[in-house]
Amino acid sequence: MTAERKGGIRLQRVLAQAGVASRRRAEELIVEGRVKVDGRVVTELGVKVDPRHQRVEVAGRRLAPEARVYVVLHKPRAVMCTLRDPEGRRTVIDLVRGVGARVVPIGRLDYQTSGVLLLTNDGDFASALAHPAKGATKVYVAKVRGVVDDAGLERFRARLTIDGRETRPATVRRLRVEGDKTWLEVTLTEGRNRQVRRLADAAGHPVLRLARVSYAGIEVEGLRPGQWRALSREELVAIKKQFGVPRSVGQAARGAVAAPVRGRRVKRG
DSSP states (O other), X not given: OOOOOTTOEEHHHHHHHTTSSOHHHHXXXXXXXXXXXXXXEOOOTTOEEOTTTSOEEETTEEOXXXXXXXXXXXXXXXXXXXXXXXXXXXXXXXXXXXXXXXXXXXXXXXXXXXXXXXXXXXXXHHHHHHOGGXXXXXXXXXXXXXXXXXXXXXXXXXXXXXXXXXXXXXXXXXXXXXXXXXXXXXXXXXXXXTHHHHHHHHHTOOEEEEEEEEETTBOOXXXXXXXXXXXXXXXXXXXXXXXXXXXXHHHHHHTTTTOOOBSOOOOOO
């Protein structure tokens, strides 16, 4: 059996990241004896390898590690933030078909929330930005029912209990009042399930419209709903400085410099 590499990556994850198959199917391929590492068949799950220095083959074909991809999508409303939807509704993956790699969203936006959504095929990058302890800043603009006075702002800043854990206090400021509606900017350092909407309900000002305008400093300025672009070198450098990922900005950014805006405009729902 090929020896495991300390600090390596689980073999099934290497296969999934290379776009060979889903993680589950990759495990099946290993158990079936269809995967070799350095010329030897591997049938045990959990073996770690270094695809940069070890030869990995699937069904006789050498695996070429998939290039790391980092994109930002302007998610429209009425789009599912999942890989697939059993009800046949459009998903964010449908909008990034041209990215050239199997990517997954970092965190989620609910069905009727629009705005910044990051997608990648780099598991370490996704984990770092999504982990609550890292405190990646997420900025939302919300249109809520009613006039939110100073007391209302304090209610928005109160902690909530979601899934048995208290939330961190949100930073909330009033942008403007339009008749009996108020526009607010809400900043979170965690991404709990429907957190902004739950805050608004608890404050007595239900959300009428919600958009995320920034995630870890990344914005969608210049992108219409449904369009995406690769993250720039400058954006990746800033993220690495704060979160320690991606491991290699040079390799990650090579395909991102001067990347064109992709995707088609999506009609607002």
